[in-house]
Structures are given as structure tokens and as C-alpha cells.
Amino acid sequence: MAEARAYPLNTWYAAAWTTEIGRALTPRKLCGKSVVLYRLTDGRVATLEDACWHRLLPLSLGFLRGDELVCGYHGLVFDGGGRCTHMPAQQTINPSASVRAYPTVERHRLVWIWPGDPALADPELVPDFSRNDGTDWVGEGGTFVSLKCDYRLVLDNLMDLTHETYVHSDSIGDENILAAPFDVTHTDRSVTLTRWMTDIEPPPFWRRLLNRPGARVDRWQIVTFKAPSIVVGDVGVAVTGTGAPQGDRSQGVNGAFLAAITPETDKTCHYFWNFVRNFDRDNDELTAALTKGHVNDGKGVYDQDHRVLEAQQAAIDGNPRTPFYNLNIDAGALWTRRLIAELVARDTDAATMHAAAE
Amino acid sequence: MAEARAYPLNTWYAAAWTTEIGRALTPRKLCGKSVVLYRLTDGRVATLEDACWHRLLPLSLGFLRGDELVCGYHGLVFDGGGRCTHMPAQQTINPSASVRAYPTVERHRLVWIWPGDPALADPELVPDFSRNDGTDWVGEGGTFVSLKCDYRLVLDNLMDLTHETYVHSDSIGDENILAAPFDVTHTDRSVTLTRWMTDIEPPPFWRRLLNRPGARVDRWQIVTFKAPSIVVGDVGVAVTGTGAPQGDRSQGVNGAFLAAITPETDKTCHYFWNFVRNFDRDNDELTAALTKGHVNDGKGVYDQDHRVLEAQQAAIDGNPRTPFYNLNIDAGALWTRRLIAELVARDTDAATMHAAAE
């Protein structure tokens, strides 16, 4: 039996920020598939297989004519659904001539595509990533395109924040993260890790944001994984004794790290990230500073993760050992990988049923 | 059964322009074989396996002593026929010590080598590439060394000029190419594609060369493939109604694109190209302009093909689908590939007979 696929296909994956996709042809590799994205004249986004039916030239080297894509080699034309509508120098069109079109929706400021069976592509299944909408919560993130690691290494990283103590010791790291107990719960599609650090000195990052000199704080990290590739991390601090653990965060500051990670290949991924907050929302200077704190020419928090993740993948490639050894801190990551494996198995079942029905 | 080889071996392939080969040692990979070319003192070109018999150091790192090549590591000496004539620190020479020598001829301003069975290497089999001689037809072409595509993709490209409409829309492309009927004929060693576009507006490239403002023209493309790797494309325009389709080209301008494409590996090739004409032959400025029109730092006609061909190969590698789907326009390319496949099969037969005879 072959090794299981690293990622399920019957699910929505983030493909791009909505602002990235316009009338230019944008090639991208997602889940091992080369696709080209472009915006139709009615504003919707089309996602086609990026290889002409005829001779495989990437369609992204062609050009748009209205809503249709013209191949740059021999001029075959495809509509936004992938159907060939014109062949050069012949009147008859082979009725089977088409390229694959991927179900595509825009939501939460991202473009999502469904790489699996189109019949199952229910837009209602796009995961709740609403903190990225730019309304109640604000922030301007970015993308690591073609990050050189298995997307699950990013998930491991986000589902265990003890690494902050070592990887981000100069900003959000804190020995208290290690000392505080944490709790992991799960449903069949999500995993939630909750950690409260009560009555501690705030680490530098949060001290600056809270701006209450001398105050001790309660700090929280409530990180939710939504299978197979979304993480929403509710994080913040509030002045100790003001009721944050009981639900009153009014004497605190609250942010969220948002991550949509999409496999590019088995060993590379695209990482759409944002860090949003629900306070001081009109402060553009603060927004810019938070963005810069995360990605800043190698010096940001995510740059630090980037370095670790790529080094980890290289080490795995050079030194394969399966499975990893695990610690108590890996409980969140373990559940995450378990849910992914279940989705992958469900893909196989769906394909089997589909085949049986034919 | 293994997949058939992409190219036959018992045939002549262009290895270099004659002007490229002098007393310097020129390494080149041809049909998967590393060879070194150099000119003997009598002016002939020798082509040897580029790996010393002893320890495989490329002989191209050595030096010439008269007609003999001295290995740069331990000083073994090989004559132009590949036979070892000197071994260091010993009197006796192993009589079997040699490197392979490839039959080599110069013709039509190119050096040709025969990578297959030397016993079959008849110089009379060098394909007619006489328009490259620099006499009746003039032009100064060049070489794409190590173009990153299967050489057959170049042949596909040249045997179907409808791509001009899309790839070269700013120069020789023309919607009329698509509208005009074409005819494909073949022998057992050649394929000829003929297309006449009568009574049309000349496209920009030909309008400039013809220099008959306002005239409508008859345009022709008569492209001949000579198996396995030569294409001669007779192309031109003449003023409509002056008899060109019937054979009188006196009121027109006539050029020819010449291509000798040699596999370097299964997925790379060397492309020796020229564009020649039989009019205004002493006009060096025009010669230079035509050369520049074809290859010009990424902006020439062949630069445009180059980009398409390499992108197509990359797409094939990332997205294997065999065989290609074909259109009516692919008739020339289909025959081309069929003749190549027959030559490859004939190689196998020759090898079998050879083995049986021993």
C-alpha cells in the first residue's frame, strides 16, 4: 500500500488574497496541481488547469479575451468553465476538449479553491476565517509563497506555542508558557488548545501593546485548528484580577494570529498569514508595526519560524525518521494530524464510492 | 519493454558551426554522449569521446600536441581516431586502449557527427542543407545551445506554422495562416507541408521586405522536414496575380528558415538556426537585421519560440500526459514523429542483426 497522501483534496484551500487576482493571469501550484487564476468580467474568479488541452503549454502564458482564455501557442480558447470554444484552423471542436476548472469562491478576503471532486464543493464548507474580514478585527498580513516545508510542519508549529520561548525569545517568548498547564479539546473537524498564564510579567510584545506600566497580567492563548489547514489563534493579555479568565477582557488587549496554509507540493506550501486585533483599529501606524513585527526581512517573528521550518524539513529529508517522537506539548499537533489523516481516508472512501456508483 | 529512445543514432546530426571548431578543444554533449571536437592539422575535424580511457577525466581538459590529444591528468595520448598512442611510465600500450571516435564530416557550414554504428556512416547521407552554404542564399544564423526541451518539440513547432499567429503576432503572425488550407505529403524520409495564402495583406515582416506599398500578396510556406532532425522552410510573398503559385516568384521576395536540431539529452537539444534569402544578398545591414529579428536578447522571433518551448517541456515534466491530443493542424508534426519512430525502430533492427551476425 502506498503512503497516504499528505493532504485531503475534498476541501477548500486558500489560493490567494483577493487583491492578488485581477485581469492578469496568475499561475500558482496548489496541492500539486498547476492552476491559473484570473478574474472574469463579472468579478468572479476562475481557476483553470494551467496546461492547454492540446500541447500542455501553460495557459498562463496566453491572454484573456473577455472571459475567455486564449492559449499563447496555437490559440485554442477556453471559457471560464474550462470548455474549449475555439480550435485553430478547424470548424469542428472536439466535444471532449477542455481543461479542468476548479470550484472557486471568495470569502474572508481570500480566494479559495476546491481541488477535489467538484460535485462535493459546497461553499458553505469554507472554514470560518471571518476575523480576516477587515471589519471587527484589523490587520494586514501577507503570504509566504512556496515555503519549503510540508504544510503540516507549519500546523505543528502553530498548535504548540511553547516554541515561542525558544524561537521568539526576544518578543513573545516567555518561560511562563512552559510552566502553564494547557488543555486540548477536539471535535471531528477542529482542535482547540487553551492555555492561561495568570498573574505573570507580560513579555515585551504584550507589555508594549497593553501599555500599563508595572501591571501584572493574565495571558491567554486559545488556538483553534480547523481541518485541514486553518488556524485561528486568539491571544492576548489583561490586567490580573480584572476577570479575563472569567470572560471580561475589557482591561486587556486582544489579538489573533490567522493562518491558512495550503500544500503546494508534498514538501512545500503557501502560508497566508495575518495578525489582527480588535483595539485601536484606526491606528495605521500600529497596523504597520505589527505587520513588520511578523515579517521584516528575516527579523520578524514569522521569519524566525520560517527559518526553523525550512531547516526542519531539510533535516527530515536528510534523516528520515517516522514517526516523530512526541512530548506532552504535542497533544494539539497530534490531534491535528489525526484529523487530517481522517480526511485523507475519507477522500479515498469517497473515490471508492464514486467508482462503485459508476 | 522500455520506452523507445527519443532519437535514432544511425544518422548524421549537426554538432557545431564549422567556424566554432578550431584548435581549441570544444566539449559538447550530443545524443547523451559527451564528446570533444577539435581540428586536426590537415583541417579535418576529429570528434572523440570526452573521457579518458584510463580514469575518465574529460579529454577536453587536456591539450593538443599536433594531431594528438594529451590527457590533462596522467598524460595518456590519443590520436584523432581515438587510439591510445602513449601511456605514462610504461613502454607497452594496452592494444585495446582507446576512446570512441565519431565519424565527422563538414558540410553546409556545419560539422556533422554520426553517433551510431560507424560502419553505417555514409557521408552521402548528410541531409541536403545546401541553402546554408552561404552561396545562392545568404544569412547569418546562430545556435541555441542546450535549449531545455525535447528536440521533437522544436520539430512540432516548425512543422505547424499556425503558431506564428499567436507566438509571433507582432511580426510574421497572421490570421490568414489559420484560414488558408494546407497540404501535407511525405516520403519515407521527409514530410512536406505546403500552405498558400493568396490575395492577402502582407504581415509586417514581409511588407517591409517586399517594399511594395499597398500591394496585396500571395504568401507561401513550404516546409520540409528531413528525418530525423532537419527542417527547411521555404517562405515568401509575391505580388498577387504575378504567378507565384504557378512558379514565377520574380515579383516577390523569398527566404528560408533553416533548422538543424540535435538532441543533447532526452529533454534538451541544440538548435542550429539560420534565416537565409536569395535577394539583396550583398546588403549586410539587412542580413544583420534579419538575424536580430530572430534572436535579439529575448525579443526576436526565435526567442519567442524559445520561451514557449521551454515552458512546454516544463509543463510536460510536471504534468505528464501521453500521447498529446492533436488537431488538424498537427498533421505535419504527426508525420514527422512517425518517421522518427520508424528510424528508431530501424536502429534496433540494425543492432539486432549486428548481434546475430557476430
Place this chain on the structure above:
Amino acid sequence: MAEARAYPLNTWYAAAWTTEIGRALTPRKLCGKSVVLYRLTDGRVATLEDACWHRLLPLSLGFLRGDELVCGYHGLVFDGGGRCTHMPAQQTINPSASVRAYPTVERHRLVWIWPGDPALADPELVPDFSRNDGTDWVGEGGTFVSLKCDYRLVLDNLMDLTHETYVHSDSIGDENILAAPFDVTHTDRSVTLTRWMTDIEPPPFWRRLLNRPGARVDRWQIVTFKAPSIVVGDVGVAVTGTGAPQGDRSQGVNGAFLAAITPETDKTCHYFWNFVRNFDRDNDELTAALTKGHVNDGKGVYDQDHRVLEAQQAAIDGNPRTPFYNLNIDAGALWTRRLIAELVARDTDAATMHAAAE
């Protein structure tokens, strides 16, 4: 049966110059294994597997805390013996948690590690490389890190100095090397090649060092291979007739090229080299000149070898032919490879016995 390993494991290999290893974490790949070297507070050198037990992040990306190495991802701590002494956020330590520690000794100004069975790692087995000690013989060598060739190609090179005539024709090369007879002897762990060239014109390199204008010399090359990866080449010239061949070198100059070559992978190696002399030892200018004569931005003697060795490996990769053809001059190299093959076989036997005993 799989192809035999290219190198034995139950042996000492040079890993670094002692001066290279301090409190910084130094990653290096040796015998296919990624290791990290660092100096403990008591001055000894520790060599650990460069991959955390937990999630494989290279430990070289972590930091030292006293004698212990802290992983830069989740803070696992390992002592100099590779045992995990701390795990984040938990009291209990998995008793099997450890990374591999390699026996390490410092001798002859080099750090040596034993990549095989630690139980067999007897420091007395470190080969005699005492001419590198910096006492009786002086010289300042260097390292080719990650030379792109099988380490045995370097041994071939050093065990047959006829190549000097061709590769180093401008310095130490001499046609006399080819003319002079040589003798090869061996034990079960060493091979010695002896060549005397009597009553010759000294080549440029030695003429300068001897500084006896007009004198003819006796030149010697006594090169000893110590399995599996050390070469000591005793070389020099003395005025002819003063008794050098009989043992009196007082009217001559004597140097030694020293080489410790360590496989990095099957096709790359690290080459620790030195050229030492026992005369004019306080002449730092001469020391610097000799170093520069060997490695000098591509122009030194070893730079010339470097170029040949990497080209040879590339040719082998592109043109596999096994075994090499051999000449008389290869007698030393042949014995060298035979002893290595015996050591590799002994590794297998040791592993078999080890398995049987369990």
C-alpha cells in the same frame, strides 16, 4: 547484494582542525551523518547527531548552556554525551530520549571522530599524523570543505604522483617522475610508494627551496597511505652524490604533504591538507609562500588537483564505467582501494558478530 559502502565506519576520520572548534556550534556532514561539534567547558570536544530527538531540528541552530546544548525549537536539552536532560513543560523525561554522540579525540592538531560502533573506538587507533603537530615539522594548511568527489579519487591522486607532470607542469611537475622506477609495498593497514629520481635537474619548486644554483639533485617521493584516509608524503631533494638515497639528507631539503580525507557523502569529501617542512622553520614568510603555493584562489597546486578531481567525478557520474582501467602507475592506488575494501568488509563482519552476540 547491494554495492559495498565506499568507506568503512569503524575508524577515525578527521572532522575539523582543532582551531575550528570552539564554543560556537559547528555543523558538518561526515560519512553521510550530520553532526554538530562544540567544545565543552573543560576543553574537550563533543560531537552530537545534528538533529533533535523530538522533531529533528538541527541542534546546531540551538545554543549552548554550559556543557549542554539547547534545541532552538522547543528547548530540549542534551548533555555532551547526547542524553536528554530536560524536556519542555514536563517533569518526566523519556529515558530513551537521546541523540547519538560520536567518540571524539583531538590529536595532531585535528579533531577526529569515530562514526562506527563506539565500543570499538580506541584512541590508540588514531593514525600517526604527527608531522602535523607543529613541532619538528611546520606548515599551515587548510581544508577543502565539501570537495565534489568521492574521497577515493583524492587518494588515487595522491598515491600516483605521475600526475604532477601534467596537472602541475608549472611547479612540481617533471618528466623525470615518469622515467623513474618506483616501488610499492604494503602492510594490512598501509601502502607505501617509493620513487627516487637520481641525478636530475631539480624542478622549479625544489630549485627555489634548495637554493643551490646549478646543482643536480636526487629527488625522492615516499608516499604512505594509512587506511582508510590518511596520506603522508615524504618528499624532497638533496644534492646528487651527498648520500640521500643512503639516508643522509643533510645536503637537501625535506618536506611532507599531509592529507586527511574524510567522506562527506559517497560523492563529496572534506580534504584537510598541509604541507610541512623540517628546515628554515622560523621563516614565516616561507610558510606563507608554501601555503599560497598550494591553495591560492584557483592558482595553487591543490587548486589544480581540485579542478581535475571534480571534473573526474562529474565524468564518472555522466559516464559510469566500472572498474576503471589501470596502468602500471596505478599500483599504489590499487592497493589503497584494496585495503579500503577489506576494512569495509570487516565492518560488515563486526556488525554480523555484534548481531549474533545479542
